[in-house]
Amino acid sequence: MRINQHLTCSVNLQLLLFAAFASLISGCSQYSTGRLSVGYHNLNAKFNAYVIARDKMREAEMSMRKNRKEDYNQILPLLSPLDSLEAQPVNDLLQDVIKKASLVPDRHQNSKWVDNAYVLIGKARLYKGQFTDGIETLRYVNAKGRDEEDKHEGLIWLMRAYVETKDYNSALSVAEYLRSQPLNDKNTRDYYLVKAYLHQQKQEYTLSLAILEETFDLLPKGEETARIHFSAAQMYDLLEKPQLANVHYKAVFRNRPSYDLSFFANMNALQNDALTNANLSTESGFKRMLNDRKNSDLRDRLYYSMGVIETRKKKYPAAIRFFEESVRQTTTNTGQVPYTYLEMAKVYYDKLQNYELAKAYFDSSLALLPKTSPQFQKITERKEVLDEFVKQLTTIRTEDSLQRLSQMNPAALEKFLDGVIEKEQEDRERKVKEAQKLVEQARTLNANALNTFNGDPADRFILTDPIALSQGKVEFKQRWGNRPLEDDWRRSSKVATLLTQADNIAPVSSGQRSMAAASGKDTQILTKDSPEWKARRDALYRNIPLRKQELDASNQRMEDAYYKLGKIYKFSLIEPENAVKIFMTALERFPTTNYKPEIYYLLFLTDQKGKQEGWKTKLLEEFPNSSYTRLLTKVNGSIAATGNLELEALKDYEKILTLYQNANYSEAFAQLEMAIVTYSGSKVEDKYALLRIYLLGKLQGREAYLKALNGFIKDFPTSPLLPRVREVLEAQQSASIKKNG
Incomplete structure (x- = not known):
């Protein structure tokens, strides 16, 4: 009896517990708002999903940070x-x-971790490059989120996504909204950083720095903070404020930087010290870093910085020497080389006006520079200009030299050509001796290396193996000779050079075998008045314009080159004084040139020494029916009464704007310069002026851009475009974070 009662009680208890458990489970639905259900899903959402996802995100970010290669x-x-x-x-x-x-939104809808989970998903998609999906996820957080701080975090990442996709207007809209929100400390810090990053990407460095100065107190000590200080210092350097830059370079060392970061901060600070202290020599400041064995693979960067210092001190020969030493000191890391070549090109281009060498170094820089570099497009445009410039300059010099030779008497000319051939012979013999010397050096180096290297030769990596590098240099010199830095260095014959087939020398064995050209022909020493000597002299003769039709063709090539060179100076290099000189020379040497009416018109646009009216008079008197005369007539407003001037001005503006939008800046500027004079006084004159400002910014940089913006305010005080210009100027010059957000 008692046994049956116990069994009955036990069954009833089990049923009761089962019912209670079933009731508990049914009450823990993810859509329930009960305290027990919410607590259950909060616990599971956090520890079974969100925390794991958060830790994996931290691991991924740490790995990306560790593997990042900074430029x-x-x-x-x-x-x-x-x-x-x-x-x-x-x-x-x-x-x-x-x-x-x-898992959080899928299984735990009523938990407080849903918004955090969506933010993580949005961040992960952005890191993976899925910007559309990432942006949609972050926008969803803002629209449907329940926690204001999580929504703010999502909006900050949304702003960053817009910056990455260069949708700056949308990023600014998000920033303006967040500015009025009560952000917690973490979101305030992140908001300021993304806002500063936004303005940095827009190249509004003054505003970016103003925001950063208010942000540094919120940043924890660490390598990322050191990196931000370094970036701020670089922006101060760009704004030519070396003292402020050095404040942040020194702050780098207080934030546990990596070795590379501390090296470059120290080097840049030394560079600023050398620039601001006239008594400090360039080499003395860098001596300790050059002697530090830990910097052996960074010596090229040190010499590069020394060259930059000398450039800013206007000591250009010394700068070139340091840049050349930088290239010589390059080891396995060749990433610095294109930037060194670029600085050398700028010195030759901007300071020394040696456009041939500038072109050569621009070519070399462009060949090695990553296409993702911000400078790649600008260098490409300048290279195209210099290619054409050097082509025309070479034509003028070549034709001028050949014409001078054509005026020599036959005996003197023959003697001159014999001298050219003798010079070729001397160069050939010198290169053969250099090749033999290099072979002997390589053989000695090989013997010494084999005595000291005990491992398998196949284990040696060629770029870090001095033996392999030496052999490669020897083979190159043997095959190609001492090639100058230029395009198309493989060519065995080049116009207007003294390089001959002897430049291509095949390998030498034991100093016994004769040198052979890459083409397979033996390089023989020519004997004067031998058939080979005479054949070479005849080949040189054929380039000289001795007959009238040859001289006429030479003159036409030179005439075309002067005309094109003047336009390059005028529209591409923006050097009006040189343009005037070239145009004047063209008129003096070729008084009957077919380009005369256009040259008159270009001189009218260019000559600023009170001679504009003179060129205008010449054009009107000598070429009354020329199209360029009609352009001057437009300027005087003779067709304004017909109503066609405004229409033509607008059409031409659209054409030039299309060139600008297609990044064809040089051609757009060339056409714009003519159009500004042509449509002076039209209703779209201010639009032309503003487009010219944008082009100046692209072609000549920030200083010219700011100067032109200020000029616009003075020249067009009633223009409807004036508020826009003032807004741009304020963004460039603002130094107050409170005023600008």
Whole structure:
């Protein structure tokens, strides 16, 4: 009896417990708002999904930070750009972040971690380069989120996504909204950083720095903060404020920087010290760093900085020597070389006006520079200009030299050509001796290296193996000779050079075998008055314009070159004084040139020494029916009464604007300069002037851009475009974070 009662009680208890458990489970629905249900889902959402996803995100970000390769030749972005290629090694981790974080909205809708999970998903998609999906996810957080701080975090990442996609207007709209929100400390810090990053990407460095100065107190000590200080210092350097830059370079050392970051901060600070202290020599400041063995693979960067210092001190020969030493000191890391070549090109181009050498170094820089570099497009445009410039300059010099030779008497000319051939012979013999010497040096080096290297030769990596490098240099010199720095260095014959087939020398064995050209022909020493000597002299003769039709053709080539060179000076290089000189020379040497009416018109536009009316009079008197005369008539407003001037001005503006939008800046500027004079006084004159400002910014840089903006305010005080110009100027010159957000 008692046994049956116990069994009955036990069954009833089990049923009761089962019912209670079933009631508990049914009450823990993710859509329930009960305290027990919410607590259950908060616990599971946090520890079974969100925390795991968050930790994987931290692991992925740490790995990307560790593997990041910084380019210290560029201004470091305040925040590392969201690069899908950089994220590829951690793609699995990011996919796990999305998978784990997605469990929260899928299974725990009533938990407080839903918004956090969506933010993580949005960040992961941005890192993976899925910007459309990432932006939609972050916008969803703002629209449907329940926690204001989480919504603010999502908006900050949304603003950053807009910056990465260069949708700056949308980023500014988000920033303006966040500015009025009560942000917590973490979101305030992140907001300021992204806002500063936004203005840095827009090249509004003054405003970016103003925001940063209010942000540094909020940043924890660490390598990322050191990196932000370094970026701020670089921006101060760009604004030519070395003292303020050095404040931040020194702050780098207080934030546990990496070795590379501390090296470049120290080097740049020394560079500023050398620029601001006239008594401090360039070499003395860098001596300790050059002697430090830890910097052996960074010596090229040190010499590069020394060259920059000498450039700013206007000691250009010394700067070139340091740049050349930088190239010689390059080891396995060749990333610095294109920037060194670029600085050398700028010195030759801007300071020494040696355009041939500038072209050569621009070519070399462009060949090695990453296409993702911000300078790549600008260098490409300048290279195209210099290619054409050097082509025309070479034509003028070549034709002028050949014409002078044509005026020599036959005996003197023959003697001159014999001298050219003798010079070729001397060069050939010198190169053969150099090749033999290099072979002997390589053989000695090989013997010494084999005695000291005990491992398998196949284990040696060629770029770090001095033996392999030496052999490569020897083989190159043997085959190609001492090639100058220029395009198309492989060519065995080049116009207007004294290089001959002897430049291509085949390998020498034991000093016994004869040198052979790459073409397979033996390089023989020519004997004077031998058939080979005479054949070479005849080949040189054929280039000289001795007959009338040859001289006429030479003159026509020179005439065309002068005309084109003047236009390059005028429209591409923006050197009006040189343009006037070339145009004047063209008129003096070729008084009957077919280009005369256009040259008159261009001189009218260019000559600023009170001679404009004289060129205008010449054009009107000598070429009354020329199209360029009609352009001057337009300027005087003779067709304004017909109503066609405004229509033509607008049509031409659209054409030039299209060139600008297609990044064809040089051609756009050339056409714009003519159009501004042609349509002076029209209703769209201010639009032409503003477009010219944008082009100056692209072609001549920030200083010319700011100067032109100020000029616009003076020249067009009633223009409807004036508020826009003032807004741009304020953005450039503002130094108050309170005023500008």
